[in-house]
Every structure is written in C-alpha cells, then in structure tokens.
Amino acid sequence: MGGQIKVMIVDDSAVVRQVVRQALEHEPGIRVVGAASDPLFAMMHMQREWPDVIVLDIEMPRMDGLTFLKKLMSERPTPVVICSSLAEAGTTAAMNALAAGAASIITKPKMGVKQFLEDSANDVVHAVRAAARANASRLASPVAPVLVPPPKLSADAVIGSGLGRGAGMVSTTERIVAIGTSTGGTQALEAVLTRLPAVCPGMVIVQHMPERFTAMFAERLNGLCQVEVREARHGDRVIPGRALIAPGGKHMLLTRNGAQYTVEVIDGPLVNRHRPSVDVLFRSCAKFAGRNALGVIMTGMGDDGARGLKEMKEAGARTIAEDESTCVVFGMPKEAIALGGVGEVVPLDRIAGFIAHHGH
Secondary structure (H helix, E strand, O other), X not given: OOOOEEEEEEOOXXXXXXXXXXXXXXXXXXXXXXXXXXXXXHHHHHOOOOOOEEEEOOOOOOXXXXXXXXXXXXXXXXXXXXXEOOOOOOOHHHHHHHHHOOOEEEEOOOOOHHHHHHHOHHHHHHHHHHHHOOOHHXXXXXXXXXXXXXXXXXXXXXXXXXXOOOOOOOOOOOOEEEEEEOOOHHHHHHHHHOOOOOOOOEEEEEEOOOOOHHHHHHHHHHHHOOOEEEEOOOOOEOOOOEEEEOOOOOEEEEEEEOOEEEEEEEOOOOEOOEOOOHXXXXXXXXXXXXXXXXXXXXXXOOOOOHHHHHHHHHOOOEEEEEOHHHOOOEOHHHHHHHHOOOOEEEOHHHHHHHHHHHOO
16 A cells, blocks of 8 residues: 555544544554544545544444444445454454454453553554555455564474474375464455365364454354364364364464374464464474375465465475455465465465365
8 A cells, every 4th residue: 555544533432532543643654534423423524535444443322333344344345443442352242343344453441541542552553554454355354353563483483393203194094174364364264164065174273363252253153164163172183074273372283193183272482473373283284294284375464374384385285375366465375475385376265175175
C-alpha cells in the first residue's frame, strides 16, 4: 500500500477515540481521517473518504460493532481491528468477530481503559499496520489475530535438525498432512476442512492464535466438518479423519511411537516470533514422517514455516503452497516458494483435493 494508511476510529467513548487518535497520529505513515461515536456516524464520514483500516468497538449505541463488521464485509471489505472489552480471548464475541472478518483483536480492560491504551499504543499501531497489508478482497471471511513481534528464534530452539528415529520408516502406508497458516488462516482452514470427506489422512495444524482461541476455533470447525477437529492434547494419536490443531501458546510436534503417529504438545521459546510455530511442526514431520507426509503452507504474514517446509521436501514429502490469488496475505507461501521448499502452488479451492488424495 503506497502513501499513508488512512484510519477511521469508531468507539462510543470519547476518551478511547482521543487516546487511539493520539497514538496513531504520532506515527509516520498513518493518518486518522475521522472518529465517530457509532457506526452510523462513521458511515456518513466514510462515504466522503474511505479508510484503509477501521479501529472498531463492539458495544455501541444504534448499531453494534459486529453488525457493522458484517455489513462492511458483505458490501465493501475493509480491514478492521476490533478494540473492545467484550472481545476477550476465547469468548464468543471474539470468535464471532474473527468469523465475521476482523483482521486483529485488541482486548481493552473494563477499568483503566485510558491508561491501558496509552501503555499499549505500540500494539494498536502494529495491529493497524498489519491490517493495512491484508488483501481486502479476501477479507469477507475470518482471519487470525495479529501478534506483536517478539524476538525471532529458529526451530533449533525447540527441536534439533537432522533425521530422527522415525524418519526412515517409509514403508508404512500411514500418511499424514501438516498445515501451517497465520493471517487469513481461519478462513482458509474452514474452506479446506469443510471440503474433506470423513475418511482422509490424519492432519496436524498450526494456526497462529493466542491461548484460549484455538479450543473454540477447533470446536466451531468440528461442528462444520465431516472430519473430527479438535485442539491437540499431549499424546493424541494422528489418525485418518482427525485434524489436530496446536493449542495457542504451545508448540506441537509430530512424533512416532512404533507404527503410530502421535503429537507432543510442549512449552518452549517463541520460534519465528510464534508459539505454536509452523517451522517446529514441519521440522518434526520431516524427521518422523518423511515421504509419508504432505506439507501445506497457506495465507499468513512473515516467514514461519518456510524453512520447515523445505526440510519436509528434502525428506521426501510432497509440499504445496497456496497461490497468491487466494491468500489474504501472501507472506508465508511467498517465503517458502523463494526458499525452494514448495513443489506445487495451488489456489485455495484445490487444496482439499490434494489432502484427500494423499491417502491413496
């Protein structure tokens, strides 16, 4: 996006509007084009100058933020950062906001909001900049929360490189699929998993999400899909027809116990600024599944998963990346392609077919 990022603030609190405006206007490349106390006033202003990003509260008079968000995404998709005390991680309001297309969520406390926003100015700025990089045409479906970047470590901090005790067991017919995604991934995963038949290879999935989001996200998908979808627990088996989603705040690794694939759910440092990390999962799949695995990298910001996918390819796995045309953010797939870890590039609507046929 060239030029300045134009931002609209929609919140019924005059204090919040003032503090958020001050935080954003101190940043180069960001311009606040307006602030409104509710969505109806906001729409009147936005018809004159449409913003690149909207910072939106949920609880407001005349029209609530979720209704406004759904209206935006159906009529003119625009990146939205939810900033609300109702959107605490794991709540129904937070999941509904993500399902409706919010690019990011910042949870305000119910008390001490002014001080919190002043202390969290960098978080607001980062969320706005990240949202501005999203592909607006792909925003009419859920996307994942954006995290503030911490120091960057590689997968070496959690799992060593090189062949493991299970990588050589390639004579087995048991196949697995590893999927990594971030911004835009809740949309992409729903599109893929709902297309799969009940009988398909077992799947291990990293979606960048904070703690408490992943359990509700998995539960929602489980109600939509023929396959079983659940948040992974330490020691869970990876079996056909089951998709295990790494818990927020934990790394997930594939391992092997005799002829069975299982997962380890462990603590550890942030890898590529994330926990769970796609690189950690993909490296474990390279070590313990080798050519029995299919690696899939989809929409997301940054480069988490690029190195791990290359390791999977080098171990004999088939690897695919989502095409730019269907990505909300063509970051992770782009980096994986540039690194040489991708065998095929396919649009989102073809990925389920690759997964279903991997078991044959």
